[in-house]
Amino acid sequence: MAKLWGGRFQAENTKLLEQFNASIPFDYKLWKYDILGSKIHSKMLCKIGVLSEEELMLIHQGLDRIAKDIQDNLFNFDIADEDIHMAIESALIRDIGEVGKKLHTARSRNDQVALDFRLYVLDSNQQIQQLLITLMQTLLEIAKDHIHTIMPGMTHLQHAQPVNFGFHIVAWCMNFKRDLERLSNSYARNNYMPLGVGAMAGTPYKNDRDMMAKDLGFIAPTLNAMDTVSDRDFALDLLYDLSMIAMHISRIAEELVLWSSYEFKFIDISDAYATGSSIMPQKKNPDVPELLRGKSGRVFGNLFALLSVMKGLPFAYNKDTQEDKERVFDSVETISLSLEILNEVLNTMSISKENMLRMAQVGHLSATDLADFLVRECGIAFREAHHITGKIVAYAESKNQDISMLDEEEMLGLDSRIKKGVKAVLNLEASMNARDSIGGTASIQTQKQIETLQEWINHYNEK
The missing domain is CATH 1.20.200.10 (Fumarase/aspartase (Central domain))
Structure with missing residues (x-):
């Protein structure tokens, strides 16, 4: 069949142009949408008087047959058709004749x-x-x-x-x-x-x-x-x-x-x-x-x-x-x-x-908790508390230990301003659960975050 757009052309396209110009090797994936759009377009053409009810039925039946052929891998996607739109329209005209030529009224590719x-x-x-x-x-x-x-x-x-x-x-x-x-x-x-x-x-x-x-x-x-x-x-x-x-x-x-x-x-x-x-x-x-x-x-x-x-x-x-x-x-x-x-x-x-916990026991993860304890319980300014904590970390490093493993008496001996009870804040679980602000890592806050996200998903699925 000659190109559906080829009325004003005197020479046929070369094979190289057909290969370069064609999109059907990939846009065939749009066939379901093209058939759906053609059905709705033809329904509209019938409503405005371009197609009769009988012509509309012929077009829809033809499009259904094309859809079945594509689903059954019986449709020939020919590169000469250029794109999925021309491939389906050409097939429709071959199937139902002159009525198929009316489908493209009032639309463009x-x-x-x-x-x-x-x-x-x-x-x-x-x-x-x-x-x-x-x-x-x-x-x-x-x-x-x-x-x-x-x-x-x-x-x-x-x-x-x-x-x-x-x-x-x-x-x-x-x-x-x-x-x-x-x-x-x-x-x-x-x-x-x-x-x-x-x-x-x-x-x-x-x-x-x-x-x-x-x-x-x-x-x-x-x-x-x-x-x-x-x-x-x-x-x-x-x-x-x-x-x-x-x-x-x-x-x-x-x-x-x-x-x-x-x-x-x-x-x-x-x-x-x-x-x-x-x-x-x-x-x-x-x-x-x-x-x-x-x-x-x-x-x-x-x-x-x-x-x-x-x-x-x-x-x-x-x-x-x-x-x-x-x-x-x-x-x-x-x-x-x-x-x-x-x-x-x-x-x-x-x-x-077990491996996660073991890795958490190195690297002095509770050092910030020690600094916070010095501020909160010992009345030391944060910058000074930061400095003291750094010294304690260096001491623990010299013993090849994590600060959470130090004895309380050892830490009390490192600076006279440190008060009793310091050992408790270095516990990893206590350190984690101390971060109880909204969005924090405390177990109770993590649970709230999970519940909030689950509620969000449930609401999203209901939309």
């Missing part, structure tokens, strides 16, 4: 692709939200079991203060809560219907865009035709949201790599999600977290690639925007798989409370 791609982006947004909810639920289940599991809290990757493992897991969870909020906001901002604006200036057919918006589940039609066909902010919003998720996953993956090493041994990744070395038989490599960490660069690159495509385009449609889909498809698939496998790794890993 420009608003057609804007609709299909936006529907894909919005659906992907919701699917990833559900994956994030599942992952957050897994994290909260882990956190619930470890509100009393003491581990070293770190700054600069150096031992800082004692925290509980549940508290650390809640910190991870907060990142994904923000990711969900970003996705939700992006969804609401972009839930407007592009179909019916034509090539770039509207149509003379009095398209009922309100009807189509309602039938397709959008809030309302888009406002300006020129903006509509050139807008890819909805895709960039998703790419940014996915980049943030990738960054958060990468940070968690980094900690999983560290924690699974012999130097930490806080966790053990299930053999089902680890690999070995081709030369060193003793090795068990945390390949899943490493790949999760590495995939962030790929997702960031997709965001920057589309920003680069869009930055110099004049308004209305430009063929450059054909470069949008592969970036979004890749990021959606990468993040979806990453969230799924991270959830499984977390669900199957083993956690060593």
Whole structure:
């Protein structure tokens, strides 16, 4: 069949141009949305008198047959058709004849692709939200079991203060809560219907865009035709949201790599999600977290690639925007798989409370508590208390001990201003639970954080 747009052309396209110009090798993924949009568009054409009821029925039946052929892998995606829109329209004309040629009345491929791609982006947004909810639920289940599991809290990757493992897991969870909020906001901002604006200036057919918006589940039609066909902010919003998720996953993956090493041994990744070395038989490599960490660069690159495509385009449609889909498809698939496998790794890993506690017993994690005791109980200014505590840390270092292991009599002998009772504040559990302010690591505060997040998830799921 000749090109559906080829009436004014004298020569056929070269094979090289067909290969360079075609998007069907990747935009075939939009077929469900293209058929849905065509059904709603034809329904609208019937309402405004362009199609009869009989013609509408023929078109819908033809589109249903095409959908079944695609689902059954019987449809021929021919590169000569250029894109999914032309592929389906050409197949429809072959199937039902002249009536099929009426379908494209009052629309352009420009608003057609804007609709299909936006529907894909919005659906992907919701699917990833559900994956994030599942992952957050897994994290909260882990956190619930470890509100009393003491581990070293770190700054600069150096031992800082004692925290509980549940508290650390809640910190991870907060990142994904923000990711969900970003996705939700992006969804609401972009839930407007592009179909019916034509090539770039509207149509003379009095398209009922309100009807189509309602039938397709959008809030309302888009406002300006020129903006509509050139807008890819909805895709960039998703790419940014996915980049943030990738960054958060990468940070968690980094900690999983560290924690699974012999130097930490806080966790053990299930053999089902680890690999070995081709030369060193003793090795068990945390390949899943490493790949999760590495995939962030790929997702960031997709965001920057589309920003680069869009930055110099004049308004209305430009063929450059054909470069949008592969970036979004890749990021959606990468993040979806990453969230799924991270959830499984977390669900199957083993956690060593003993190793966490042992590591918390080095590095003088309760030093801040000693300084606070000197301020609160001994009336010493904080800067002086800081200095005294530093001297006691140096003394403990000289004995190859942690300050929590020093006897009270030893500390009383190091400075006459130190009062009895100092030993009690150096206990790691007491130190952890002393941080009882809102947002703190005390077990009771961690439990409240878990409950608050669980309530938030429950409310989110009810929306």
